[in-house]
Amino acid sequence: MSGPPIPAPDVAAVTCPFCGLVCDDLVMAGTPDALELRAGGCPTAASGFGQRGRSDGPRIAGRPATLTEAAAEAARLLREARRPLFGGLATDVEGARAAGRLADRTGGVLDHMNGAAAVRNLLVLQDGGWITTTLSEIRNRCDLLILAGGDITPRFPRFFERTIGARETLFGERAACEVVFLGRGPSTGAALRGAVEVIGCEVPALGDAFGLMRALLAGRPVEASAAAGMPTAVWQKLVDRLRAAKYGVVAWAAADFDFPHAELTIQALCELIKDLNRDTRCSGLPLGGSDGDVTADAVALWQTGFGLRAAFGGGVPEQDLHLNATDRLLASGEADVLVWIASINAARLPPATDRPTIVLGHAAMTVAREPAVFIPVGTPGVDHAGHLFRTDRVVALPLFPVRPSTVPSVAQALRAIEAALGDAG
């Protein structure tokens, strides 16, 4: 039977799990123990693939244990818990599926280590919706790109290279794409060609500016002379450029809107984009997806109808974007067991808490305070196969191991815990 070749592990086409762009064009070479990035790399990929695990196995209160013993101890803690929190959730689709299963079974809560940022976008989606686009559309169509909140390359190093950096598009040679930074300007070395403008506004006050732009676009009689620290004329000019653009795009990383109620700022932006689409085309691009945050939300959503911050205590899933936040649940003492899942970045340590903590951590993770249970787990796309959603919530990429590994995946570790819960769990 004819058919396409099945994708196979190949150091010449490596998919990178270390940020929300999930680039699939990396080239690595070397021996399994000493792989080097030869192409398609970036600082985030280099440090991600460079994380070296210790060979130690699971631990119970610091003492070496087998996976079975560690899982049994985790199951014991979960059996006694009234409101276990499955936090972190930096894992792949398979790990997120297993976490959802266990949260359902134990009446727990699901939240992600990037939950605070993810929720800013989610609140906008729930309250107003948006018009958005994806990376390939930007790569081929975008003629005006605005970075709301400033440069996003520290979080997404190859963003420009993989989108507007391309010279050739489906529709011919790219006329230079204009780029406007609202906030911090581009870092040196950003793959930018053409005109760059930096509007050094106050990012936490950007909501004022977006509201002002909506009013200006509608021709309403605004009296204010400035917004977000910049004169009204600056915003008028930006409105005019967006109106003139054929395919304007406004990208933002919710993580950069790190101030209370930032969802109102994002909503103001999304409403501006909707207004612009009455006459021209303009789209938003919410940037996230790092540490598997889009993945964890997507899986919980399709399984239960609710995404992050859903709780299963009453037997039915209930989402509470405010009360079920990790930091609040831990600070209030309502979460009585923390399961911290961090298989992608070893530096994402469990938050400090007095509550018993079960860590499914990157094998290179060094915890400040020894948790009740530590199970070293593999990284999807490094130690084992898996799937991760990209920032746009559309593309789920397959990941393949680049080196042999003996540590379990998050899914395997969670399944071991579930098995240890037994029938009475």
Added chain:
Amino acid sequence: MSALRLTLTARPPARVDLSPLTAQPLAGRSAAEIAALPLVLGNRRVRLDELFRVTGTPGQVLEIAGGDDRLDRIGAGLAGGSIVVEGDAGAYLGQRMTGGSITVSGHAGPFAATGMKGGEIRVAGNAGDFLAAALPGEHQGMQGGLVLVGGNAGDRAGDRMRRGALLISGSAGDYCASRMVAGTIAVGGRVGRSTGMAMRRGTVLLLSPPEHLPPTFNDCGRFPLTIVALLARAWRGLPGPFGVLPAAGLPVRRFMGDLANDGKGEVLVRD
């Protein structure tokens, strides 16, 4: 008048949803029936009397003694009668209530009066964030009735509020009246930044000048006293500053916005 009294015996180890208490009218149910009501506590189900000592007779009055900020959804869907909370209330106090009254002697948690359609809520202490606001995804903040807070309110008071009156004697946090659709909000003390952001219609009365209004509010100058006089008449006698507004009204400056939307909301600031 007969009253049922529930006394919390210890701080619950997890949040407790008390909406089953008001899912049906209390009158006509026996105390034993109420004592056996199943409540969700974390991932367990418990009987109500595992958390509360139950005394008195079910009727028009429900007293909750030893209130606690983990007691959620007190008075949810309340249609009549009264609930008296001695101490604090948790989140979602009076959610979607349509009538009756709730008084809280301590503080109320976030999202008090969300989706409230009628009746009255009085909180002697402070109210948390999202007072009278809509739940995420829903377009129904407070839609009727009266809410009176003796202390301060948190951020986003009146977010997506549609109708009714929300009176805050103390201060309100940031983004008061955000996305407000209609209704009336009055704040006696200070308000934080961006009052009225994305407001569509409705009235906000501030007795102190706001820290910051969005640039999409225009100053429309001094405004006749009559509108405040009307409010003063409606609120006369209520505890706090709004019960003693001059009958003739107050001199106010009127700001219209948010021009990002239709710009038909008004923020009235005592001049």
Added chain:
Amino acid sequence: MLLRLAGGRVYDPAHGVDGEIRDLYVRDGRIVAAPGPEERVDQSYDLTGRVVMAGAIDMHTHIGGGKLNIARAMLPEDHRGDPRARTPLTRGSCGHAAPGTFATGYRYAEMGYTACFEPAILPVNARQAHLEMGDTPMVDKGGYAMLGSDDFLLRLMASGAEQQLINDYVAWTLHATRCIGIKVVNPGGISAFKFNQRRFELDERHAFYGVTPRDILRVLSRAVHELGVPHPLHVHSSNLGLPGNADTTLGTIQAAEGLPIHLTHIQFHSYGTEGDRKFSSAAARIAAAINATPNASCDVGQILFGQTVTASGDSMAQHRNAGLASPKKFVVMDIECDAGCGVLPFKYRDTNFVNALQWAIGLEVFLLVTDPWRVFLTTDHPNGAPFTTYPHLIRLLMDRTFRNERLGLVNADARALSTLASIDREYSLYEIAILTRAAPARILGITDLGHLGAGAAADITVYRDEPDRERMFSTPEYVFKDGELIVRNGAVVQVTWGRYHTVEPAYDRGIERRLKEHFDRYQTIRAASLQISRDEMAAFGHGAEVRTHPCRRGTA
């Protein structure tokens, strides 16, 4: 293990069996011929007085993929009101219009459905669609891959590529996305919207590529036919929802130039412009055209009153309708030079003239299309109504008195414009079995579903014969999946995972070099990353079998 289902009244239109009392036998998950007297029956169900049909098949239901997950994310209020508690057997889930996959699978099975087909899988989003369907328990599943607004095809067409090359691309897409059919949504229109075209008529030229929707329909219907894919090109026509779009729909039928064509949710494409409000029913014209065109089939996309959410690949139409969203929120997306989507919650109101007429138009189509093998029972879940309304819809079709009572309750102006009251037809159980079992299996080319002959998968639904057909079809007494009892009295008693159905037509591998180059030059993933392996499918589906159905070579 030999199972006997004894004495039920059997409706098996694939074999012309119309309510005959028969015994059915099941062994190893399959229906078998009556055994000899020497064979021991291990278990027997007395089905005296019961109605027995094959498991129902929904050939057009949006159950998996990105736009559904957007709908779920957007609608917490939909889920808060409709929880489904976990049991020792089943997972907690929720949602009315956009339920979680677990709730979806359980509810379908509890209504006697054992197979569901997702009709709008964007190739770049296919992995998510299959992941979601993999987490949908109880039912078999499959999907249709969306083409027609993807830049690769439009470039091929604009460059005057041979049909053979297009066929290779279509076949590659079916392999890569593990789908069973090809869908086209607003042909070329999703791409045109990216160029700020707001309407796209059948013979209008795409602003960049110069091709027309008619061109796209012609090459895709031909590709599907020449590749021998059993399911005809599945067409969501241009101009969805616009008054007067019946002309477009009739033109769309012609565009297939005699090749098989399936017109989906045709209710949304059967509108005229008569009357004071310039909105009228064109159901009679559309039905007449279907009746006269043996190569055409349709599913209805019936609307039913209440809150739902519309989720479509048709970003152009969804953006046009965004102002009608209730509650007021919507999402529109341009997606990966591949397609797009739009999601907006919607409340159909019986007091609303347009909604009431839409309701009547759908029923008119059902009742005026004469051949039950070419009209399928759908609400375009969730676009016209959630799938849980099917029993109600079946009653509307089977019970004229009930239908006319309902008609009496809707907007009077709409009622006055509808011929519904004058239509006497009532569907029989036999015809319902065609619409919901035999015909969907046949049009998908799945030979072992939708019937009760020897060799069929033992997906069997047993109903109590109740005069209230809504009640009857809401809670079957027994549902068997592959011979296992999975539902009893409308409640899940065993969880199964079904299987995936796919096709893999042969093609010239030369297309892969072109695709690799295209993806490397213009896209942001490699072509290889788009392709889904069989191993992945099995892992997505909790070990579900991936069944590949044969393609018959058409006449070139």
